[in-house]
Amino acid sequence: MSNKVFETLEKWGVKNYKVIDKQAIKEITLGASILATGGGGDPEIGLLWAYKVLDEGKTIVMVDPMDIPDDILVASPACLGAPVVLTEKPPSADVLNNAIRKLEQYWGKKLQATIPIECGGVNSTVAYAAAGEFEVPVIDVDGMNRAFPELQMTSWVTNGVNASPTVSCDDRGNVTVIDTGDDNKMAENIARRVAMAYGGISWIATYPMTGKQVKEASILNSQSIAWELGKAVYRAREKHLDPVEEMLKSLKATRNVTGVRVFKGKIVDISREFGGEATKGFSLGRIKMEGLDDYKGSVAEIDFQNEWLVLRIDGRIRCLPPDLIAIVDSETGEPIRTDIMKYGYRGSIILIPAHERMRTPKGIELFGPRYFGYDIDYVPVEELNKEVWQDGV
Structure with missing residues (x-):
């Protein structure tokens, strides 16, 4: 060595x-x-x-x-x-x-x-x-x-x-x-x-x-944040705890931010821009999810460009870049990626505020919604989800 x-x-x-x-x-x-x-x-x-x-x-x-x-x-x-x-x-x-x-x-x-x-x-x-x-x-x-x-x-x-x-x-x-x-x-x-x-x-x-x-x-210390998040999921699997809840607790402990689960459902439609990889160098498209359990009757749509970018639930915008949208398997906490997702995949949608160094005026200009072609001003994810944010559910 x-x-x-x-x-x-x-x-x-x-x-x-x-x-x-x-x-x-x-x-x-x-x-x-x-x-x-x-x-x-x-x-x-x-x-x-x-x-x-x-x-x-x-x-x-x-x-x-x-x-x-x-x-x-x-x-x-x-x-x-x-x-x-x-x-x-x-x-x-x-x-x-x-x-x-x-x-x-x-x-x-x-x-x-x-x-x-x-x-x-x-x-x-x-x-x-x-x-x-x-x-x-x-x-x-x-x-x-x-x-x-x-x-x-x-x-x-x-x-x-x-x-x-x-x-x-x-x-x-x-x-x-x-x-x-x-x-x-x-x-x-x-x-x-x-x-x-x-x-x-x-x-x-x-x-x-x-x-x-x-x-x-x-x-x-972003790697330590990721490390603690990974530990939380492995701990949840070992002790048969809810991996989503353990993730949210970890983020609160390491970054002192509240994240929330806003949807649980299954993918029922995937629209990919075929050839985007060759013509633009990205994987592009949109998915549609139908709600399950407490979210039955609701529909979530997420646009993606390599990463999940914009979330709408029942037509209402719930998350804009640079804030984070993660879809994870509700049982294992395993993330569902844009390059491997398939029809029928089930998962929970979690929203997490972007780091404060990503939310500066210069940051919003460089990677906020308008940069990606949306005619929308950036609104922090906490404000877009006021009704659930205080509880962190």
Whole structure:
């Protein structure tokens, strides 16, 4: 077992850290997949990648962002493209490693830690796997505390940190360097077209920044939030508790936010924009759910673009981006993703307020409802659901 990562922590004067074992990565992956709002890609791919790294005797260590030096250099390894394609076309570990090495080469600097770009099924976990591969720590942050479809939709951009340079690779050895300065929408446009040229999916190393920028612009301790959420679901399964209730209790304990269950039903209709993966680089469409139990007679409709975006129940808007919509299996707490959902799937719809760093005026401009083409002003999810929010039911 290498001690390089521990040597680094000693040099930084970091005494508090968490060694991530297989159980921990499994819990973090589940929690992140729930926060991923239906997107973030197949969690199994990132999970197996992290397991492989641990099986090779490498160490994965997570550190608190406030403990890292201001002058270290970090970046985010991630997957970009349509989740449906990822499920059909999983990569080898070499692709992401190549992206990081090419970013180091272009940057002229060595990566000293990784940061997950989001709480996503695959995009949280690959940052842990890459940290283990490169023998650097992973920092307890991300850029969203959820998943979003586009590269620039982060708290980093809203706080003046840019996605450039971004290196994009595929499994055939193709490499594209994207450097658009502070034009982050252009970086997204190019990265999306590159992913489409690669066949719908790409592996990127992006958002190079300093330790100081990590602290000022990230969603702090977001990985711990995901970890506790995953633990809560596994605990519910073991003790035969209601996984939804345990999730909501966990969010209250870790983030001090109230989340609510607003619907329980089954999917009765799926409208997909077929070809969206190839023409736009996204999975797009809408689902319709019919209510069950206490919600019998009601109908829920959710629009999606990789992630669940807008929820209407009986025609009334109940959630808008950047607030979170999660559909989970009512019995197991397993998230229902946009890339695997099918007719007849049953689940509970949970709504969670976005992190305060995502709700700034700049954030609403970059990833609020109007950005996605809705002629609607953003209204916080708590206000849209006043009648149930106080009770947290």
